[in-house]
Amino acid sequence: MSEALTIEGLVKQFGGLTATDHLSLSVTKGEVHAVIGPNGAGKTTLIGQLTGEITPDAGTVRFAGRDVTGLAVHRRSMLGLARSFQITNVLADFTARANVALAVQAHQGHSFRFWRKAATDQRLIGPAEEHLATVGLADRAGVTASSLSHGEQRQLELAMALATRPAMLLLDEPMAGMGPEDSARMVEILKRLKGDLTILLVEHDMDAVFALADRITVLVYGRAIATGSPEQIRNDPDVRAAYLGEESADA
Amino acid sequence: MQMIRVGFIALVMLALAVVPVVANAIDEPFYVSLFTRMLVLAIAASSLNLVLGYGGMVSFGHAAYLGLGSYVVGIGFYHAANDGMDWALNGWMHLALAIIIPGLAALLIGAISLRTRGVYFIMITLAFSQMLYYFFIGLERYGGDDGLSLWYLSDFGSVMDLNDDSQLYYLAYGLLLLVLFILYRLVNSRFGMVVRGAKSNERRLMAVGFPTYRYRLVAFGISGAICGVAGFLMANQSEFVSTSEMHWVHSGDLIVMVVLGGMGTLFGPVLGAVGFLMLEQYLPELMEGVCHIIGGSSCGIAGEYWKMVFGPLLILIVLFARGGIDGLLQGKVGRNV
Numbered sequence: 001m002s003e004a005l006t007i008e009g010l011v012k013q014f015g016g017l018t019a020t021d022h023l024s025l026s027v028t029k030g031e032v033h034a035v036i037g038p039n040g041a042g043k044t045t046l047i048g049q050l051t052g053e054i055t056p057d058a059g060t061v062r063f064a065g066r067d068v069t070g071l072a073v074h075r076r077s078m079l080g081l082a083r084s085f086q087i088t089n090v091l092a093d094f095t096a097r098a099n100v101a102l103a104v105q106a107h108q109g110h111s112f113r114f115w116r117k118a119a120t121d122q123r124l125i126g127p128a129e130e131h132l133a134t135v136g137l138a139d140r141a142g143v144t145a146s147s148l149s150h151g152e153q154r155q156l157e158l159a160m161a162l163a164t165r166p167a168m169l170l171l172d173e174p175m176a177g178m179g180p181e182d183s184a185r186m187v188e189i190l191k192r193l194k195g196d197l198t199i200l201l202v203e204h205d206m207d208a209v210f211a212l213a214d215r216i217t218v219l220v221y222g223r224a225i226a227t228g229s230p231e232q233i234r235n236d237p238d239v240r241a242a243y244l245g246e247e248s249a250d251a
Numbered sequence: 252m253q254m255i256r257v258g259f260i261a262l263v264m265l266a267l268a269v270v271p272v273v274a275n276a277i278d279e280p281f282y283v284s285l286f287t288r289m290l291v292l293a294i295a296a297s298s299l300n301l302v303l304g305y306g307g308m309v310s311f312g313h314a315a316y317l318g319l320g321s322y323v324v325g326i327g328f329y330h331a332a333n334d335g336m337d338w339a340l341n342g343w344m345h346l347a348l349a350i351i352i353p354g355l356a357a358l359l360i361g362a363i364s365l366r367t368r369g370v371y372f373i374m375i376t377l378a379f380s381q382m383l384y385y386f387f388i389g390l391e392r393y394g395g396d397d398g399l400s401l402w403y404l405s406d407f408g409s410v411m412d413l414n415d416d417s418q419l420y421y422l423a424y425g426l427l428l429l430v431l432f433i434l435y436r437l438v439n440s441r442f443g444m445v446v447r448g449a450k451s452n453e454r455r456l457m458a459v460g461f462p463t464y465r466y467r468l469v470a471f472g473i474s475g476a477i478c479g480v481a482g483f484l485m486a487n488q489s490e491f492v493s494t495s496e497m498h499w500v501h502s503g504d505l506i507v508m509v510v511l512g513g514m515g516t517l518f519g520p521v522l523g524a525v526g527f528l529m530l531e532q533y534l535p536e537l538m539e540g541v542c543h544i545i546g547g548s549s550c551g552i553a554g555e556y557w558k559m560v561f562g563p564l565l566i567l568i569v570l571f572a573r574g575g576i577d578g579l580l581q582g583k584v585g586r587n588v
Binding site: 051053072074077078082083090092093094098101102106107111113114117119121124160161163164 | 436437439440441442443444445448451452454455456457458459460461462463466469
């Protein structure tokens with residue numbers, strides 16, 4: 001009943017293409033809410049509007065009880081809305097530790113501190129190493145991000161999001177490009193985070209979605225065609241027609 | 252390799268420390284002014300390195316801050332010489348204003364320029380510096396196109412006398428060390444991590460909650476302020492202030508020094524400035540010499556074509572020595588393309 005995130009009447013058009021079409025959606029505190037849909041359904045556009053990188057044409061986004069529709073990216077992060085990127089987006093020439101330390105630093109007040117060395121600051125390094133441990137990268141802390149494997153970079157991505165001490169995580173295809181082994185490990189990590197955090201999960205990997213989600217919203221052409229528990233979604237005829245496989249719609 | 256690098260840099264810094272002693276011993280005072288110029292440009296290149304090397308902001312207008320710093324000295328001198336305002340020669344005041352005015356100018360220019368990216372940023376910083384260049388050409392009172400010859404230099408009372416080339420040299424050397432120390436603290440501080448992070452991936456930094464614009468802007472202002480110090484020294488070294496130092500070509504030279512020495516390393520710009528001026532000074536003589544050895548005729552003019560060697564040399568360094576001279580010292584030989 002208490003909503004972490006509420007979207008109402010969200011519209012975003014790119015030229016003639018309506019990427020988000022009067023979308024309304026709410027995410028309850030503490031739940032894992034998955035958004036699925038075929039390619040081009042507007043999932044990444046939705047994430048962009050939630051983080052503030054894309055300005056919607058109409059509609060509102062409310063987070064933690066306040067209207068954040070017009071709020072800048074870094075301000076939303078300060079309110080506790082963190083994201084991971086679909087395409088790995090870390091500081092390639094920084095070590096894993098430094099990547100996470102920067103994310104920690106972002107939430108310890110302003111950074112107009114010109115004199116003390118950041119690399120040995122325990123207030124940054126301590127939490128950074130904790131978050132690395134949470135995602136299973138404790139022994140890779142000193143490795144340059146560009147030298148990490150793809151799966152490890154995805155884990156680092158998650159550690160950076162966690163380091164901002166978010167109330168809610170927006171995960172844009174955290175399993176993208178992962179093999180089954182890495183994917184399974186990521187599901188385990190997310191399962192452990194479940195409950196403490198509200199998570200909006202955009203993901204193509206159906207095994208992961210059904211393993212993690214409390215509720216699922218199906219997006220087609222920017223519109224939510226169904227929202228419900230994994231069981232309801234699995235059995236929804238519209239969803240089956242639009243997404244899970246046309247042939248079953250005849251049944 | 253790290254030993255070679257540290258050793259080489261220490262050697263250069265030590266050699267720079269004894270230049271006036273050696274020059275006076277062998278009675279070649281010319282070297283003092285040549286090497287003072289190196290130190291001055293090393294400070295300017297280091298200031299550019301803060302935004303270019305560490306911050307990824309390709310400023311093509313740093314000559315403007317160099318020029319502003321030198322005009323502080325020039326304008327002070329003008330009023331002392333013509334209006335009898337002796338206090339206008341006060342060296343401490345010159346130094347302070349040569350930090351504050353270019354710093355504020357950089358904040359103002361940066362505030363607009365930093366809203367753009369890539370080529371647009373380069374062009375806007377260039378446009379602003381050219382605006383200042385033409386502004387000072389229009390200032391007939393302070394010499395306009397002809398510049399100002401300084402009969403009096405910045406006055407530090409009994410503390411030091413800048414008419415003494417050795418004292419000016421050690422002031423420049425001391426200021427270079429101070430600037431390097433400040434930059435060292437700066438780039439490793441929390442502030443420095445944000446500026447470097449924004450170079451690496453600004454979008455990510457915003458996503459974790461940094462308002463990157465204001466950090467980049469402050470870095471730009473600090474860079475302008477440090478560059479102004481170099482301008483203050485340059486005016487006192489050449490005993491002349493003119494608009495030509497503000498010309499965009501000099502902004503380009505500063506970029507070349509940073510790239511030549513090694514972007515984003517503390518001592519790279521120092522090595523770059525020394526290397527650049529060494530080549531500018533000795534490449535013509537070298538070419539003349541080579542011309543004689545291979546038995547060419549009219550070797551006298553061979554030296555005039557030194558830039559034909561200098562240009563390709565820079566291209567080779569950029570292409571093959573990742574990280575410039577400093578990169579070479581670390582053994583980073585590899586293609587950049």
